[in-house]
Amino acid sequence: MSEKQKIVLAYSGGLDTSVIVKWLQETYDYEVVTFTADIGQGEEVEPARAKAEALGVKEIFIEDLREEFAKDYVFPMFRANAIYEGEYLLGTSIARPLIAKRMVEIAAKVGAGAISHGATGKGNDQVRFELGAYALMPGLKVVAPWREWDLNSRELLMQYCAEHNIPVEMKRGKKSPYSMDANLLHISYEGGNLEDPWWEPEEDIWRWSVSPEEAPNAPTYVTLSYEKGDVIAIDGEACSAATVMERLNELGGANGIGRLDIVENRYVGMKSRGCYETPAGTIMLKAHRAIESLTLDREAAHLKDELMPRYAKLIYNGYWWSPEREALQAAIDSTQQYVNGEVRLKLYKGSVSVVGRRSEQSLFDEKIATFEADEGAYDQKDAEGFIKLNALRLKISAAKGRSHS
Template sequence: MTDTPKKVVLAYSGGLDTSVILKWLQTEYGCEVITFTADLGQGEELEPARRKAEAMGIPDKHIFIEDLREEFVADYVFPMMRANALYEGLYLLGTSIARPLISKRQIEIAHKLGADAVSHGATGKGNDQVRFELGYYALDPDIKVIAPWREWDLTSRTKLIEFAEQHQIAVPKDKRGEAPFSTDANLLHTSSEGKVLEDPWEETPDYVYSRTDNPEDAPDTPEYITIDFEHGDGVAINGEPLSPADLLAKLNDLGKTHGIGRLDLVENRFVGMKSRGMYETPGGTIYHIAHRGIEQLTLDRGAAHLKDELAPRYAELIYNGFWFSPEREMLQAAIDHSQRNVTGTVRLKLYKGLAQVVGRKADVAFNLYSEDVVTFEDDAGSYDQRDAEGFIKLNALRLRLLGRRKG
């Protein structure tokens, strides 16, 4: 095989697919394999991944298990949330935003250990293969990428299990057959797709949900919370200062209790097909709504409206895997500039699947809302209503000219 790599860094979950990939890399390429497992808050015990890697002959110095939760939220989720990014107007990009960080750490580990290749477990039908590989190439243009699902002949679950058993790879009992759906999770969300979700007419079964309680069974009494923001980022809940990861985790707990953040979506994948997925983003949904709430007080109309125009483009860049692109960085600079004065407190009501802004306040240094100007009572000369006549006539001029021409 030409250009055979000598050392490969594999994004390794410890699950069946990536365990098979690990052995396949060893047998097909005869190369050293370095495993990298990222703790992004997926809520799973990660030490089993270490033990599985060790059982497959990977030395301890080539097993990387890293807690990246704070970096994930502070440097990826929060910048995205500053933009109010929603893909196709609905999706909070929970899977998409995790891929750049994983790609970055794989490349860093490759450079540290002298690896000449990286590998991932994404299939040839999905978006993740694009996201991983665009990240790899942006950070190391000459890196070799191995995508087993585009190379091997293990094209079915049966063949995958047969390969695993042939090479003494443990197969979890719940994997001995067709899984009802597949999932991906991190601190921001859980996504579920495939099998029982493939018919877009059928309602998502209750057993698919793992991050949110059924809104119908949520508490009958609403819960009120506050979120404090500084320069566009959340810093406290109910007055308690929290790190980025702890703040999102706390919102996840609140969102789960009240059944907030479920999204049933048929989306347009970057690779061209439509897919149906179920997303649960409890804390992220609350945070997104709260962030927009504080922007209502502190962001100028022109800046706010421009942000709303830029947000779909920004979201599409993240969804398609262009986190490390110059255009995303340019947009980020503009968005971050807009957030300098987005500081204040939002009060929200959480109740049976809904998060509603019911109050917001900001110090005078950041607040653009003026009761004196907007009041229906005597405004003591703060706003001369007679000025509106000239404003209206100037804006109506072209419409009046058009109207006369039509006449």
């Protein structure tokens, strides 16, 4: 008999992907190789091994990718101050390129010609996984069960489990009615009552943060140290990238920071309502912009702000591994050479306030900026010619009778 073809599945150990293991075996006679990544979702990933073994999987990969995720994906994105549609900090989006990369690398290692995932045919994740995989391994085949099968409800999935003797862990206690996804950067909530955009999320939806109303009455102060645009220390203590995010998630969550309720435009064409908790990301965005305000040249800063929406859109739509994202990243990173120093922040009842910033590379010059006598550093008379030159085109337009109404 010829050897079975292998397929690498992004495997969580949950209901959907457990069904997918058996479905791939039954439908395509694949030898399934599972890959489970710890990217800071806050749940143990090792139990996925026993579940995969029970389904007959022989090659099982379980990896701790938290540091790589924070250092090589989240931190570069925050150098750009990336935010999608003015609000979303791209927590789910930025995790997918890393997972796609590792799936492709594992496929090459075990000799698999295909990968599979549990993303639905309605969402963004299918696009992100597959664009990443094709960019890194062009000849790869992708099998997306949700685009093929008719198991489109939890009841049908449970029935499939019963028919195929798939063990299902029945968790005790109240089950969340929402679809959730978590990593070091955020936790998201979709579905259930949130599909009504008028519905206010109940308080017990939130897992990482207290409500601002219940946050401490005294503010928390924290100082972040920056080197080339990345946080390298908290309150003077050196931290790895993942540790920075873990600690800021704790501090932010304890002060009610990072909650978001938005309606966003998915790449596939529909609008989607989601709630997010991103404590560390909310703090990091505020702090990074503060240290850049001291250290970046005006036009470099403005150019970054112009490029940012395009950069954020590329990440949201799944183009992390595209040449245009890499070109933008190179431009962004080139601006970060002097983004060094410290930012002091006040965390209080859901808000993040910058209360101090300093840098040896600061472009802020007190002698020039002062409202007191400036000792000749700036001749205020020069402003007259500057204004007249910039007003010239406006004066010509007005003289020709052109209306501004």
